[in-house]
Amino acid sequence: MxxxxxxxxxxxxxxxxxxxxxxxxxxxxxxxxxxxxxxxxxxxxxxxxSRDALFDQVFHDAQKELLDLLDEVIDSDMAFKEKMKNLIDVFMNQAMQFPYRELFIITEMNRHDIIESKIARVEKVNGMLQEIGAEMEKGTIRKMNPRHFLINLFSMMAYPLVTAPLNKIIFNMNDQDYTSLMEERKKLIFETIFPQ
Amino acid sequence: MxxxxxxxxxxxxxxxxxxxxxxxxxxxxxxxxxxxxxxxxxxxxxxxxSRDALFDQVFHDAQKELLDLLDEVIDSDMAFKEKMKNLIDVFMNQAMQFPYRELFIITEMNRHDIIESKIARVEKVNGMLQEIGAEMEKGTIRKMNPRHFLINLFSMMAYPLVTAPLNKIIFNMNDQDYTSLMEERKKLIFETIFPQ
DNA sequence: TTTAAGTTTGACAAAAATGTTAAACAAAAG
DNA sequence: CTTTTGTTTAACATTTTTGTCAAACTTAAA
Missing domain, CATH: 1.10.10 (Arc Repressor Mutant, subunit A)
Known part of the structure; x- marks a missing residue:
């Protein structure tokens, strides 16, 4: 063996x-x-x-890690609000550790002109979109195209960590300050999504 | 000559x-x-x-292009709300054309371990933060750390274009669909920032 | 303690990417 | 028209990065 x-x-x-x-x-x-x-x-x-083979493994790992995280949260049987709170916490913790993971996926896709992926999961995403739509009907979240809801959520979570080097300069903050800002941010995103 | x-x-x-x-x-x-x-x-x-010299020029151009865009909007004497509407329109149009420009800046910074930059502009940013704070006092926008306000804004504008290849797959959309979604998004971001 | 298997290393080879030079070329000035 | 000067090209050289191989090494089993 x-x-x-x-x-x-x-x-x-x-x-x-x-x-x-x-x-x-x-x-x-x-x-x-x-x-x-x-x-x-x-x-x-x-x-x-080969180098390419290593990149391939890392690329597929990155996809899987991302999917596993999302599945774990989405497939849980929590109530919607709890689910979102949990998602924000889990996702941002990972984003703080690996801010460039999605970026790596995207640049590798662009590098090799990949235009499709196992990440699809049409049924699961549609289920999520429907769940979001239902919450909008209930009035817990603001009415909009449910896709925008998801895009807003992930944008607010992921982008500030991708742009951390730039933001630290712009806001004149050190690493510790910025980490605090990101922790504080979890609550803020939750409140932005569930207004009032 | x-x-x-x-x-x-x-x-x-x-x-x-x-x-x-x-x-x-x-x-x-x-x-x-x-x-x-x-x-x-x-x-x-x-x-x-040399290759490096070309990269340097492109890197500095990218910084300047970004600053020019922001200056043009920020230094205008519009009312705050109009200013934001204008910012969203101008920034997202550029982001649709050059979704990876900030990304290029950041990866180049990481590549060369650059930890400061001409982009700073502490006074200008502080002025902006104060203006935002004042609007929060007036009640036009939700109260929060003004930095989060800016981060939210730029995240919602920029990230969906960076992740476009991924999002198209996840949401099962073609290029045209996605462009429409991004156009629709300008209004949505404005309404998210100025609730009700 | 040999033996056998996987592991690690250094020297070398190949490939990919970048840089240099001299000559060919093209257009404006004399 | 020819000279001058900036532009473009191809051939070559250098550097950087990646890949291969045989020998040395290490550990577990025979």
């Missing part, structure tokens, strides 16, 4: 993910990945065959 | 910007840029000395 398992394979992949998703180093070379992981570059080829 | 001007220099830079800002091809090589522009790759070196 494939015994031994020194953890090197995982180490390399995790280091790559950290460079891509956390540090936003979307141009990182195999050398940079290996150096950051503290291993010989050849091991990238030993474990992943 | 430096006469002649065949427009090649501009052509190359514009092509690069289009690849980076519009198509999100953040990894584009000089060869790809030259091919897309339909010119010999050597001309990139002839006009810009």
């Amino acid at each position: 494939t015994a031994r398992d020194t953890g090197t394979e995982q180490l390399i992949k995790n280091t790559a993910k950290n460079l891509f998703f956390a540090e936003g180093k979307l141009h990182a070379t195999t050398q940079e990945i290996a150096d950051t992981a503290g291993v010989n570059r050849t091991l990238v080829n030993y474990y992943f065959r | 430096t006469a002649r001007d065949t427009g090649t220099e501009q052509l190359i830079k514009n092509t690069a910007k289009n690849l980076f800002f519009a198509e999100g091809k953040l990894h584009a090589t000089t060869q790809e840029i030259a091919d897309t522009a339909g010119v010999n790759r050597t001309l990139v070196n002839y006009y810009f000395r």
